[in-house]
Amino acid sequence: MSRIAYVDGSYRPHREAAVHIEDRGYQFADGVYEVVAVRNGQLIDEALHLARLRRSLAELRIDGALADGPLKVVFREMIRRNGVVNGIVYLQITRGAAPRDHAFPKAARPVVVVTSRRSRPPDPRLGENGISVITIPDIRWQRCDIKSIALVANVLGKQRAREAGAYEAWQVDEVGRVTEGTSTNAWIVTGDNEVITRAADSAILNGVTRLALIEIIRRAGYGFAERPFTVAEAKYSREAFLTSTTADLLPVVSIDGKPVADGTPGPLSQILRAAYLAHAAERA
Numbered sequence: 001m002s003r004i005a006y007v008d009g010s011y012r013p014h015r016e017a018a019v020h021i022e023d024r025g026y027q028f029a030d031g032v033y034e035v036v037a038v039r040n041g042q043l044i045d046e047a048l049h050l051a052r053l054r055r056s057l058a059e060l061r062i063d064g065a066l067a068d069g070p071l072k073v074v075f076r077e078m079i080r081r082n083g084v085v086n087g088i089v090y091l092q093i094t095r096g097a098a099p100r101d102h103a104f105p106k107a108a109r110p111v112v113v114v115t116s117r118r119s120r121p122p123d124p125r126l127g128e129n130g131i132s133v134i135t136i137p138d139i140r141w142q143r144c145d146i147k148s149i150a151l152v153a154n155v156l157g158k159q160r161a162r163e164a165g166a167y168e169a170w171q172v173d174e175v176g177r178v179t180e181g182t183s184t185n186a187w188i189v190t191g192d193n194e195v196i197t198r199a200a201d202s203a204i205l206n207g208v209t210r211l212a213l214i215e216i217i218r219r220a221g222y223g224f225a226e227r228p229f230t231v232a233e234a235k236y237s238r239e240a241f242l243t244s245t246t247a248d249l250l251p252v253v254s255i256d257g258k259p260v261a262d263g264t265p266g267p268l269s270q271i272l273r274a275a276y277l278a279h280a281a282e283r284a
């Protein structure tokens with residue numbers, strides 16, 4: 001089956017799909033995106049992704065993009081046409097194509113691109129054995145709450161993690177507090193078994209997995225607080241883990257080469273991972 005992409009109103013063979021060279025996404029990173037997981041042919045937490053998309057578009061003042069109804073039709077059509085049972089849907093909306101000028105163009109209209117591909121859920125061994133992270137300075141802009149396609153700082157950070165043999169890089173603000181990973185949210189469990197993650201301020205992306213997990217934690221009655229934590233607190237925490245649409249929940253067993261607790265996935269992380277996977281399976 002050859003891959004199909006949705007580009008600006010039509011379905012095209014993936015290898016021929018293209019946007020204009022003066023698309024503002026290409027020239028200014030003037031756009032937003034979403035990645036939605038597909039499990040057993042179903043879109044996981046689609047409503048939360050669409051709500052965040054609308055917020056990102058509003059914050060960037062990109063008007064007139066496809067409404068939720070037609071977008072949902074495109075998502076389903078892309079899953080069907082690409083034969084995706086387990087994988088992802090990627091959506092990108094830019095301000096459109098116009099002669100290069102920083103200010104908003106008068107005539108441009110948003111360009112919507114949707115792709116979908118098969119992928120396996122993360123290797124279960126990552127969940128069982130845990131992963132390592134390094135810490136790096138957070139050099140990003142001050143509106144990380146917007147899911148903007150301007151990801152070069154995240155790209156550089158993830159590459160540093162790869163080169164250090166780590167799964168992820170946790171970014172750290174100027175006062176030593178962890179903001180988030182380059183494509184994941186960061187969590188710790190304190191000595192009192194309280195689950196901690198930074199509040200959804202403008203320094204982090206309010207992850208859909210984060211929101212789903214908070215709901216699970218609250219319903220189960222675990223101790224929970226939304227507050228910043230420092231690198232030192234994370235290194236000496238009882239447990240640590242990260243979350244994202246594509247990673248699910250992965251225990252963090254080492255930070256900058258220092259084992260977290262005894263260097264194995266913590267019990268609460270494993271319970272929460274199982275609960276999150278059950279939540280995703282329920283929706284699928």
Ligand code: PLP
Nearest residue numbers: 183184185205207208209244245
């Ligand atoms: N933080 C950043 C910077 C991200 O890019 C992502 C996902 O791409 C996340 C957090 C996790 O968000 P979600 O759970 O919605 O995938």
